[in-house]
Amino acid sequence: MKKTVALSIFLFWGFITILFAFGTIKGSGDSNAVTGIGLSSQNTQIPSEQGTVNSIAGDVPGAFLDKKIIALHAREDDCWVIIGGKVYNVTSYLPLHPGGVATILEACGGDATNGFNTKGYETKPQEHSKFAHTLLSSFYVGDIGVALPPSQAQGGGNTSTKPLSVSNPTAQETPTNNNNQAYPQTFNGVASGDTVKSSASLRVRATPSTSGNQVGTVSSGTTGTVTGAPVYADGYWWVSVDFGGGMKGWSVQDYITSASANISTNTTTTTTTTSTPPPTGGYTAATVAQHSTASDCWLIISGNVYDLTQYIPFHPGGQSQITQYCGADGTAGFNNRGGTGSHSTSAQNQLANYLLGAFSTTTPPPSSDTTPPxxxxxxxxxxxxxxxxxxxxxxxxxxxxxxxxxxxxxxxxxxxxxxxxxxxxxxxxxxxxxxxxxxxxxxxxxxxxxxxxxxxxxNNQSTPPPTGGYTAATVAQHSTASDCWLIISGNVYDLTQYIPFHPGGQNPITSRCGTDGTTFFNTNGGGGHNHSTSARSQLAGYLLGPLSTDGGGATQCTAFTYSSWGTCQPDGTQTRTVLTSSPSGCTGGSPITTQSCTYTPPPETPQTYTVDVNSSGDFSQTSLTLNVGDSIKFVYTNPGDEVDIRFTPTTISSLKLDGEYTQGTRTFSTAGTWTFKVKDKNGNTGTVAVQ
CATH class of the missing domain: 2.60.40.10 (Immunoglobulins)
Structure with missing residues (x-):
């Protein structure tokens, strides 16, 4: 089956550029450019995070999203898709897609719901992860059939509605490299206590969000003091600034710079020239080693040095897969993808966005100090x-x-x-x-x-064993992923904290929480192999204590063998019986003898309906509703001249009856609607609907 659109929002060594508002909006020195909806005639204004506003041509105070509008965003440089009735602008994500641009590009301007929900596999659909759904939401534009709120579409013009048209993008929300690929914004470096100034007329908001309440607007060149740490939200770095006179709040960093910084401005961008030269002596191993924590993480990969600090929280394989190499050489880990294969070409390309420079093997001048600390x-x-x-x-x-x-x-x-x-x-x-x-x-x-x-x-086991010890009944009370106890070889273990780190995935443990997992552990998940000595040593770290007998002195049953599951019943359940239990002589326990199932009702028996027809061409029934597989038997009641029954459409063959052949049957094997009438007769016309 041909692979359809797969919006696989699953990035390796890449960072997602978060978009906000409607289309792609980024302010420039005096104006903003809007990639999205454009109208003609009078002005409708859309405010940006820059205080001044741009007009988009048009006559309506609010623009409606419909499929005609979405269809106009069908280019690689302007790609909108519909997923589940919601509209997403995925333009900046195209070059970051691990499966390549083409798999998304063919859905630009249309509905990609099926492709996203099946991950592009029609015969064996796959689900996207929660991580993918969370990332998708960052590209949200609006719902189909819903107008932009007045706060996003305000200004002049009358209320008459005119056709919408799309304008070409003239600015981007994020910087781009020489290949015109978007990469994430980086914080410009201002810190709490710094004196800064606005480089344009600038909005001040009560919270760090494009939807935050607007406190006011400051003019270009207004100075203020940074009052807190930066926050990344809605695709922007936000800075808390006190501009004085009660004007205090959050503004986008794009229009804030150190009061002493050199600002160069043209008609499309505002750029703060803050380049950091390589350290003296280049990017040596000693220099990289100084950046060895999750909050300041440099890596050496294949002869280059990368700053992956910002990417760590977004790594699908978990943060530890990167942080373990912070300050060191991660070439082997990256090239074999942590031992699971190799990174894709897309991931290799994304890594380039975090390049600091070439790794330097130059030996620094010898020091007279050779004594270690x-x-x-x-x-x-x-x-x-x-x-x-x-x-x-x-x-x-x-x-x-x-x-x-x-x-x-x-x-x-x-x-x-x-x-x-x-x-x-x-x-x-x-x-x-x-x-x-x-x-x-x-x-x-x-x-x-x-x-x-x-x-x-x-040793964090400060909680004493429960009264009566660790019985099977007690273990059964800890049966969720957030509170998971298992019985293994006569001992009870609390594996709750270990679940996220299990190399075989979480399900092999969570599906057995509250039960006896001895057989599963001893056969390495049913694969017929024993866990390693190292794995058994790790298990010891989660020991609670030995399994106890019940209050009556008898040992509780902890393991069972069962008969096969019975037939699924109309109430959606099926049952089985316990064949044996262990240990020998045990009583009680918690055997699982009932489970949910999907009940499939038996197929209905095909029906045959009788319709009489006379020599005048009149039918006894002219409206029938059938199920697929049903038949109509036509009976010639007063045979005379031949009657030729014709069907429209002609996928059902005609039927001729006369004095010798007085009956005939036609079976309907597909759904649809047909009419039937006797040719060259003035009789009535019948209709059959097959469902």
Whole structure:
């Protein structure tokens, strides 16, 4: 089956440009350009995050979205689609689609609901993930048949409605590279306390959102003070600025810059010239190593250095697949996609958006300081048992000065501390109850390093066993993904925290929460293989205690064998019986003997309907409703001249009856509507509807 449109919003090593409002809107120095709806004649105005507004030609105060309008957005540089009755502008996403531009392009200007819901596979439909649905919502324009709200379409013009037309895009919401591919906005670097100024007439909002209430407008050149950290929302970085005189709120960073920055403006863009040169000596391994946390993450990949900090929260494979390489060489991890294959060409292209520069292997001038710093972990102590939230502290010293101290747990970076006291907090609840290694690596100014290592045991089992111990009945009360206990080989384990990290996916565990998973674990999911020694060691970290017998002293049954499931009943259930139970001599337990099923009623027996016809061409019945497979038997009641019964359309063959052949049957094997009449007779006409 031909693969149809697959809006696979599933990115690897790429970042989605979030669009907002109607079409693609980005302000320039004095005006905005709108990719979307354009009208002719008088003016209808759409405000932007820039204080001044642009007019789009037209006579209506609100523009309606209908299929005729969507059909006009059918180009690669202007692509709208309908999914589930909602309209999305996916123009900027086309070059980021892992399956290529073509699979989306053929749906531009039309309805892509089926392609999105089936992921393009008609014979074996696949569902998009919740992550994909969340990303899709960021491209939302509006609902079919709904007008733009007055806040988005206001201004002059009368109320007469005229046909809508589409204007070509003249500006983009996000910057583009030389291949005209959109890449995400980056924050311009202003920080809390900085003095800034507006580079255009600029709106100020109560909240960091294009739908936030408008506090007011400041004119170009107005200065103010940044009062908080930036926020990314609705496709923009927002900055909280106090412009004075009660004018305080959130504005888009595109029109805010440091009061001392050099601003260059033309008719289409406003650009802040803030380029950061490579560090002295280039992007060396030592330089990359200084950016080793999730909040500041540089990687070396195939001889280049990339800053992937902004992309980490959006990685479909999970953040840890990137953060484990922060400050180091991630070439192997990227080239084999974490051991699961290779990244697509699209992912390789997207990676280029995060390029800082070429990796430098140039050896810096030799330093006279070749003595490594001293470092030690002062808390917790080596060999100790820890629980809850723990502060890890270290001391470091060196004659040339300490550059930083990097803390890691089991080889994963936790924090890079650049000032005393050197410490970090660890929530031990995020680690298994087992032995873990904590390191603190100190680097001095000359590039020398030294590492201190301790081993601790995490034990967060402070809750005593329930009264009566861990019985099967108690385990059965913990049967959800958010509270998941399992019985394995006579012991009870709480695997709730481990579920997201299971290499075989969450379902093999969550489908057995509250039950005995011994057989499944010992056969490695039914594959006939044992779990590794490492896996069994990991399991020990989640032990609650041994399985207990019930209150009467008898052992509760924890495992069962069953008969086959019975026939699905009209109430949507089917049952089975318990054949054996274990351990031997057990009683009770929670066997599963009923489950839901989809009831399919037996097919109806095809019916045959009789219609009499006389020599005048009149039928005894002229209106019939049949099901597919039903038949009509025509009976010639007073045979005379031949009667020739003709059907329209002619997919049903004609039937001739006379004194010798007085009966004939026609079967309707497809749905549809037919008329029937005797040729060359003035009799009545019959109609049959087949459903």
């Amino acid at each position: 001293t470092v030690s972990i002062t808390s917790p102590s080596d060999g100790s048992t820890i629980s809850g939230t723990v502060t890890v502290s270290a001391t470091a010293s060196d004659a040339s000065g300490i550059l930083n101290v990097v803390f890691k747990v089991d080889g994963m970076s936790v924090k890079t501390d650049t000032s005393v006291p050197y410490n970090t907090s660890i929530d031990t609840a995020t680690y298994s109850n087992a032995s873990h290694t904590i390191t603190a690596t100190a680097s001095d100014i000359a590039g020398n390093t030294q590492t201190a290592t301790i081993t601790v045991t995490v």
